[in-house]
Amino acid sequence: ETITVQELANRMAARVPDVVKSLMKLGVMATATQSIDADTAEIVVEEFGHKSKRVSEGDVEIGLEGVVDADADMRTRPPVVTIMGHVDHGKTSLLDALRSTSVAAGEAGGITQHIGAYQVTLPSGERMTFIDTPGHEAFTAMRARGAQVTDIVVLVVAADDGVMPQTIEAIRHAKAANVPIIVAINKIDRPDANPTRVRSELLQYDIAVEEMGGETQDVEVSALKREGLDRLQEAILLQAEILDLKANPDRSAEGAVIESRLDRGRGPVATILVQKGTLKQGDIVVAGTEQGRVRAMLDEHGKPVTSAGPSVPVEILGMSGVPSAGEAFVVVEDEGRAREIAEFRQRRLRETNAVAGAAARGTLDQMLARIQAGEQKEVALLIKADVQGSAEAIQALVTKLGNDEVRVRVLLAAVGQITESDVQLAKASDAIVVGFNVRANAQARALSNRDGVDIRYFSIIYQVADDIEKLVKGKLAPVH
Ligand code: GDP
Numbered sequence: 001e002t003i004t005v006q007e008l009a010n011r012m013a014a015r016v017p018d019v020v021k022s023l024m025k026l027g028v029m030a031t032a033t034q035s036i037d038a039d040t041a042e043i044v045v046e047e048f049g050h051k052s053k054r055v056s057e058g059d060v061e062i063g064l065e066g067v068v069d070a071d072a073d074m075r076t077r078p079p080v081v082t083i084m085g086h087v088d089h090g091k092t093s094l095l096d097a098l099r100s101t102s103v104a105a106g107e108a109g110g111i112t113q114h115i116g117a118y119q120v121t122l123p124s125g126e127r128m129t130f131i132d133t134p135g136h137e138a139f140t141a142m143r144a145r146g147a148q149v150t151d152i153v154v155l156v157v158a159a160d161d162g163v164m165p166q167t168i169e170a171i172r173h174a175k176a177a178n179v180p181i182i183v184a185i186n187k188i189d190r191p192d193a194n195p196t197r198v199r200s201e202l203l204q205y206d207i208a209v210e211e212m213g214g215e216t217q218d219v220e221v222s223a224l225k226r227e228g229l230d231r232l233q234e235a236i237l238l239q240a241e242i243l244d245l246k247a248n249p250d251r252s253a254e255g256a257v258i259e260s261r262l263d264r265g266r267g268p269v270a271t272i273l274v275q276k277g278t279l280k281q282g283d284i285v286v287a288g289t290e291q292g293r294v295r296a297m298l299d300e301h302g303k304p305v306t307s308a309g310p311s312v313p314v315e316i317l318g319m320s321g322v323p324s325a326g327e328a329f330v331v332v333e334d335e336g337r338a339r340e341i342a343e344f345r346q347r348r349l350r351e352t353n354a355v356a357g358a359a360a361r362g363t364l365d366q367m368l369a370r371i372q373a374g375e376q377k378e379v380a381l382l383i384k385a386d387v388q389g390s391a392e393a394i395q396a397l398v399t400k401l402g403n404d405e406v407r408v409r410v411l412l413a414a415v416g417q418i419t420e421s422d423v424q425l426a427k428a429s430d431a432i433v434v435g436f437n438v439r440a441n442a443q444a445r446a447l448s449n450r451d452g453v454d455i456r457y458f459s460i461i462y463q464v465a466d467d468i469e470k471l472v473k474g475k476l477a478p479v480h
Pocket residue numbers: 085086087088089090091092093094134186187188189190221222223224225
């Protein structure tokens with residue numbers, strides 16, 4: 001009644017690590033050679049967008065029609081953009097200004113509604129999608145749930161203020177997610193604007209704009225005066241072209257939940273971003289532990305639509321409950337199947353929660369298992385130390401500890417106590433936090449316990465090296 005992870009991956013023509021990751025999302029820990037039960041296999045198969053069929057009790061057959069997307073079926077899709085930057089540097093103003101450039105905004109006539117994301121259609125017909133929740137908190141929270149929705153980050157830096165703490169955090173989050181950055185130097189209308197200073201300050205954070213000999217695009221804008229918006233949009237389209245973003249629109253839909261809420265009159269309302277395929281009214285969807293038939297779909301103008309293709313955000317009505325932001329959604333064959341998957345996930349969730357402290361042990365144990373199974377090629381670390389010298393020394397030391405199988409990647413080496421933002425970043429990147437002569441503050445501790453992020457404290461440098469070396473070899477003992 002079982003199938004090995006390897007076999008399942010083979011049948012789906014998927015990579016083993018991707019299957020392992022998908023299993024982990026279901027709360028199932030398994031390596032390539034381990035077996036999983038047919039129920040679990042079916043859900044994974046569904047998650048990968050395949051149709052599955054039980055040929056005999058326990059054996060799962062995977063139908064591949066229209067699911068492994070053939071190159072010939074792939075079409076260019078609009079880029080999905082998140083705006084990040086320091087508070088008051090103009091993120092909200094820029095989102096509003098960009099929204100007003102859409103030719104669709106006028107023709108809809110209606111008031112634009114906040115649904116968590118919106119699409120801009122340029123006069124040329126080209127489109128781009130903006131996530132309407134600025135800042136890196138939402139971005140990181142989504143990533144922590146496994147959703148990678150953002151293709152491009154627009155980093156807003158006020159020309160009169162320069163690089164500030166949240167600018168630096170945004171850079172780190174974007175880099176950790178391997179998402180390319182376009183710099184929007186905002187407020188150039190201000191008399192004290194100094195864009196050159198912004199460009200040179202960014203160099204310290206490994207962002208070299210073209211004028212500084214680098215490859216990051218930068219655009220001077222004024223969200224207030226609505227200047228430079230066309231050039232920013234050109235930069236986004238150019239970056240999208242480089243990324244060669246494609247999806248198959250002619251298949252059942254998959255995507256991520258952007259926002260959700262319980263509406264008094266309409267019940268659960270979820271904004272979802274379609275990432276693959278086309279979502280149609282009447283489709284049956286599962287998102288996290290919730291499911292339902294799409295009763296109605298609305299765009300950002302509150303206008304009913306009957307279908308939504310790749311990179312299109314829509315509000316959907318008809319879910320059984322309110323799914324969490326960042327949760328994946330997938331269209332399934334029928335209501336029975338949808339309920340089955342949702343119930344299975346609810347059961348898993350209860351089981352996972354029931355195992356006391358499971359979350360706290362989760363990340364590291366899973367990481368070690370993956371390393372031992374040869375499925376993890378990289379160990380990510382976030383280093384916080386009391387002085388810059390120590391942070392740099394540890395970074396240099398641990399980077400050398402990687403071997404042919406596992407590389408060590410330092411996401412961040414900085415001075416100061418371990419904060420919530422550090423834990424969020426670690427969670428989203430599957431990283432371990434190394435504290436050297438510093439501690440985590442109360443919020444960070446609470447979050448790390450909840451999310452199972454491993455924080456390790458040290459006061460002797462060679463002990464850091466010792467531990468990380470063991471980790472790279474898959475032999476580190478958990479601290480608990
Ligand atoms: P956020 O916190 O990053 O979302 O920033 P906001 O969009 O709320 O903008 C903060 C302040 O900066 C507001 O008072 C805006 O009116 C102002 N602001 C935003 N963009 C510009 C701009 O291009 N020029 C000027 N002069 N002020 C701006």
